[in-house]
Amino acid sequence: PLHMIGDLDHATFSNVEHLSLDFVKYSLDPWIVRWEQSLQKALLSDSEKGQYFVKFNVDGLLRGDYASRMQGYATARQNGWMSANDIREKEDMNMLSEEEGGNLYLVNGSFTKLADAGAFANQNSEKEEKTK
Structure with missing residues (x-):
């Protein structure tokens, strides 16, 4: 989003917040899922996969x-x-x-x-x- 690179010509406080949430949900989230799956596959043994999992916490980015x-x-x-x-x-x-x-x-x-x-x-x- 343009506001993330400092282009605030058409930005308001309200739409910047929603653009940030959309960025996390629609741009970052697919990558985060891929990273979680790759890390789980690479770092955990078969026996550990039933007990542990990899999860990125993006709650802070989605707080609103x-x-x-x-x-x-x-x-x-x-x-x-x-x-x-x-x-x-x-x-x-x-x-x-x-x-x-x-x-x-x-x-x-x-x-x-x-x-x-x-x-x-x-x-x-x-x-x-x-x-x-």
């Missing part, structure tokens, strides 16, 4: 802009499919301890532990059963 990442993480966190440590791992940050709640999966609303979701409703129905 900060605001989009944070919005995506917020959605994932609020809907219970990412913990704080899952997010911190993707951002190359140190993990939080178990006591600090690093591995808790929360649900939207009251930010209750996923395992406790619906516990309040169960308590109310038990009380109703006792009063009958």
